[in-house]
Amino acid sequence: NAGVTQTPKFQVLKTGQSMTLQCAQDMNHNSMYWYRQDPGMGLRLIYYSASEGTTDKGEVPNGYNVSRLNKREFSLRLESAAPSQTSVYFCASSESLQGGNEQFFGPGTRLTVL
């Protein structure tokens, strides 16, 4: 099993450009998450999907959109990138939202917006 995979690993954008970060998991998990991690800080939840067909805002959703394409895939889109969105983005999945379900993380996408 590959676990949680993310593409791309690195990306540089100019202000105003758009892009989609891809995430897939092969653990048959119901719930998936997108986080951002800024230097020297913990992770902040952008959006999550409790199950296929549902998405909800997390702590910092502004400037982002998500799509739960199917049970395996959960994408994050930046419609008009801003320098404040320079960060490392992590996707995660878990069996469900219920407490006690460990989240498994992908390797991250390092995004720089110039």
Added chain:
Amino acid sequence: GESVGLHLPTLSVQEGDNSIINCAYSNSASDYFIWYKQESGKGPQFIIDIRSNMDKRQGQRVTVLLNKTVKHLSLQIAATQPGDSAVYFCARGGQNFVFGPGTRLSVLP
């Protein structure tokens, strides 16, 4: 609002010594806490978790203690090894995970 924070941003310990990483939380409704380890350039990796109806839980070389009275939890690593060098995060579990800012553990030879 709720927060999960750590007492120290960095911690240096001698190889072989025990490490203690502390965390405080503000939301008393939290029922589930998790410790993650993040090595450089990688995503966080689950270490151990504890439910609010427990005071202590042990894993392999790690112990988590939960003090609900003072809203504090700690991660103890026994016989710290160079491979333990990483950033450690405590997090409140549930529908919206809340992560603390992390403590960087450095293991000195």
